[in-house]
Every structure is written in structure tokens, then in C-alpha cells.
Amino acid sequence: MAKAAKTNRPTLDELKEMYVKMVVTRRMEEGLFPEHRAGNIRGPIHTCNGQEASAIGATAVLRKDDLVSTTHRGHGHMIGKGVPARGILAEIYGRETGLCRGRAGHMLMADLENGLLGTSAIVGGGPPYAVGQALAFQCQGSDRVAMSCFGDGAAQNGMVHEAMNVAGLWKLPVVFLCEHNMYGLTVPSSSQSPIADISDRAAGYDMPGVKVDGNDVVAVYQAAAEAVARARRGDGPTLLETKTYRMVGFSTTDIGGYQPEEEIAAWAKRDPIKRLREILGKDLKPKELDAMDAEAQGIVDDAYEFAKTSPETPLDDLYVPEYAEVEAAHG
Amino acid sequence: MAELRYAEALNQALDEEMARDEGVILLGEDIGNYGGVFRVTKDLQEKYGKSRVRDTPISEQVIAGMAIGASMMGMKPVAEIMFADFLPLVIDALVNQASMMNYSWAGQVTIPFVLRTQGGAGAGAAAQHSKSLEAMVTHIPGIKVVMPTTPADAKGLLKSAIRDPNPVVFLEHKMLYNTKGEVPDGEHLVPIGKAKVVREGDDVTIVATSRMAILAEEAAELLAKDGISCEVIDPRTLRPLDVETIVASVEKTHRAIVVNEAWRFGGYGAEVAATIAEMAFDWLDAPVGRIGIHDLAIPFAKPLEAAAIPDAGRIAEAVRETLA
């Protein structure tokens, strides 16, 4: 297994941007739980609390015209890719101003303009179409890259194997980001896979398998930068595995009881936001760090206000044509 | 008799059948230590051990495939597919494998497994976690499809399904798990292939499946106030369908509405409507009505989702139209 190279160090400005995005993700998600309990939002809500470094670090290296596809646990990838918090929250509130007019909901969002395409809550359902996106880029002679995010649980699904095999075979410009948070729903990954590191499988697909500390945003950024550069050059896919941990339950429906207290406590010490704050503390004054926290909070507050005051999606949205216009589809 | 929730009734059925037959094993995601995301397999791993109650990886195709292989070797697997929306992932196992084995191999093997799953809208779970895909499985010869509405039927049908020598797809509904009802203790078997007349009436027959059967009863209540008498039939088994009970009812009422939560086009309701038209044509005074969920991906936003799902008002309206 290849070691992540120590090149591609993010600049201070990039670190600052990632910090703000990580805090935006955290604060935005923290706000969802009380809103769900109050009945203001519905459906199961999954958060990436504790995994922000993986999501933000990996997407930070993508261009606006690159694509990211994600799962039910995708808020970090969305914020990282530049999807506005306003559109995300308005979608979660089922509002007309949501990314998908409230039709898709929290688990299925897409934002073409910002390269979020898309979100699937069918575990393992995303990688096959990400490979297809990469196939299109290859056919079109473009240097765009598709990043496919999925979990350790999804790695056990046949669709993911098929996707990685084809990508390795045809050297497609795709980065497989496996966020290993140690659980697939309530079942520990040790009960789902005979091996601890999913990246070990990369050899079977003839692609580099890279394992990094998923709570270290710099390490994730560097490994992702190399994987994306490789894909952009036309050298093919990478399986990048970020070792991280889901600090809260699986979703709002989780009754818990299966994540050992000691395990949670140990990972709390490795909180990715605190760690990045320490790194930034070497270059920035506490006041500057606080200002970044305030900036993030401002973005989140504004987005909640926007979502809550937006109009509900009208019932007319049920009575739209079933098919895309034939003429439009042919350009 | 005890008052049980639908999920508890299913749990009781599994418990009793596991105690009765050592060949019964459970396979599925989060069914062991956690007891299932809908609590149907609660405490069963503790009681019967990790060998018989197995948490599987998130690998639907092999969950279904293993159930087939183990069943042909004498086990009685009960596999859980967490959402009916994931049935498309196991459809090869059902349509290309399980359905042909007994017939094409000239009776050398039987495939006695049960594949439990749950569908239905109403929980704000959106397009990939709310569907009713019964038509995908009722299309397949050689596979029985069961869809209980009440806790008592849930228990009795699951026990029968486990004892059945054929593959049985067992369809639950997420909005029914917490509904309560009287459930007979111990040996309570509901025969597969037998419909239930939930309410007797003279003016129109409403054939309604799963949660829709409950809404059909509500509609019948509403209509009774206007002097319209509805007979409500819950098929309980979708395949093989109890045509006799349905036709006998239509011969009495001369009108029929089919209510099924799935998409209408090519849906299960179409099969029932066509069967009625074929078998009871001479008795019909109006075309057979058909109600289903709105024919688009199920939307997330609450008002949209609510408007997409059939409700008692819409069923009552359809009954009035058929009588007009």
C-alpha cells in the first residue's frame, strides 16, 4: 500500500477556508437535532460529526467543475464542494428554495452548478454512476475528475466492487473516497469485513490504495491532492481510505448502545476541528481564530433563517410532466 | 390473546418458529445485537445465539443468494432486506435463481426461505426509502408474496411463511410497526392464499392491501354516514391471490375499487383490477377503479408526500365516482 506523499501542503489560506467549512458543517449539523426533535424537520437525519476533516479535506482539492457524489452522510462533502448552506438547509426543511425544491430531502440532494452530483442513500449505489461520470470525462477528453464518497459498510456491497474493477480496468478519472468510520449502521466493521483496511483491496483493482488519518485534515488534503492529480493526468483511479469515527449515532432514529463509551472518549480527543485549530494557532492569534468561528456561525445562522422563512414547496410540484421534454433532451 | 404491536407480533412469530425448528436461521443487516432497525428481531440473537441470528455485511445480493442456497440444503432461512426499496438489488436472486429451481430442476429441490422486507411512504424518508414495489415480486412465478395488515395476521402469516416449502416474500409496512391489535398466543397460523373480508357491505367492494386496507375501512366509515355500504377485502396474500373471495364479493356488490400504495402503472392493483374484469365481467355495473400513489418519485417535503399517498378521502371519492 502506498503511503500518502508529504507534498501538496495546503497554504494558510486554504487551511483557513477548510477550518471555516468544517465549523460550518459542525454547527449546521448540531442545529438539526433540536429542530428534528421539535418536529420542524423530518425523516432520518445523518450527520458527519467527527468526520469533517475527511469530507472537507478531500473535497478541498477539487475544482468547481469536478464532481462529488456522496451518501446519506454527505453534508461535509456538500459544504466542502462549495454548495451553499442555505440551499442545503432549505432542502432539509422541505422548502421551495432548497437545492431540489424540497423534492429530494436530506438524503438525496444534488447541485449541478457546484458539482454535487449527487447523493444516494442506497448504500453502494453511488460508485457505479460516479464511474460513469468518469467514463464520460474520459470519452470527452476532459481533465475533470469524479470523486465518489462512500462508507466502510458500503465497501461490502457488490456494486462498489464492480465499480472499482471497471475503473481500474479502464483507468478512469475517479477517486474512491472510503470514509471508514468503524460502523455500518450499528454493526462494527470488524463484523462486516475480514480485513481492517479497505484500501488493501486496491491491489485487486490495480490502483493505489492509500490509508490516511481521516481526522487530520492536512493528511487527507495531501492524499486527495495526489489522487486527484493522478486521475486528472489520466493515470486512473485511487482508493483513498480515511480512518475516522462517527461521534454521534447513525441517525436521528438511532437508539444507540452499541458504540462503547471508551471508544467515543478516545476519539473525542482526536476531534478534527480542535486539531486544525491547534495547527492554525501557530500562525494566527486567538482573536483571528475566534473571528473564523464567528464567520462560520454567521453562515449557519443565516442559512437557518433563510430556510425557516422560505415558502413551502407548492403542491403544483406534484403535477409536473413525468418525462423531460424530448426536444430539450436533444439540445 | 394479548395486545401486541405489529413489530412485536412478528418478533413472536420468529421466536416461536425458531424454538420449534432448529433449521430456522435469521440473516440480515443490524438484526443481531441491535435487534433490527424496526425492532422485529429484538432479543433473538441473545436467545438463539450468533450462529442462528447473523448480522450480515451490507450485501443484499448475497443475503438473498445465501438464503436460497441454505434453504435448498435443508435450512429455513428468514432473510431481512431492510427496505423494500432495496428489492431491486436482490431481484436476480428471486427472478433468475429461486423462481426456477424447483420447476426447472424437476422437483429435485425445494427452496423454503422467507425474505422479509418493509415498504411504504409516510415517514418523510423520500424517494429511496418509501416505495411499494410489490409488483416486482408478484410478477415472479413460483414465489409467494404475503402482505399482512394487522398484528394478528402478521404473526399468523409469518409462521405459515416459514413453514411453507416455497420461497415467500413477506412485505411489511413501516407505518404499521407501531399499530396495536389482539394477537392469539402460541400456535396461530393464518393460511397463505386466503383473503379476509374486513367489513361486509353491499354497494361496492374495496380490495385494499396493507396500510391501504386500514384507510379503506376509514373510507367505508365515512361513506356509511351517507348510506353507502362498502365491503372491504384485504387479500393478505398477493400471490397466489384469493380470486374466489374477491369475485364472490363483486358478484354481490357489482362494483369494485382496488387500493394499493404502489405506483398504478403496471402495478399490483392493475393485476387485481384485470382479474376482476376478467372473472366478474357480467356482474360489473361500472369500470373497476384503481388508486395508487402518485406516479413520480416519492417527494420529501411533507405536504407533497402527504398529497401523493392515497388517503381515506380519496378512496371515498373514488367510491362515489364508481357509484355515480
Ligand SMILES: Cc1ncc(C[n+]2csc(CCOP(=O)(O)OP(=O)(O)O)c2C)c(N)n1
Ligand atoms: C442497499 C442498502 N442497504 C442498506 C441500507 C440501510 N443503511 C443505510 S446507511 C447504512 C450503513 C452504511 O454504512 P457505511 O457505508 O459505513 O456508511 P456510514 O453510515 O457509516 O457513513 C445502512 C445499512 C441502505 N440504505 N441501502
Ligand SMILES: [Mg+2]
Ligand atoms: Mg461507516
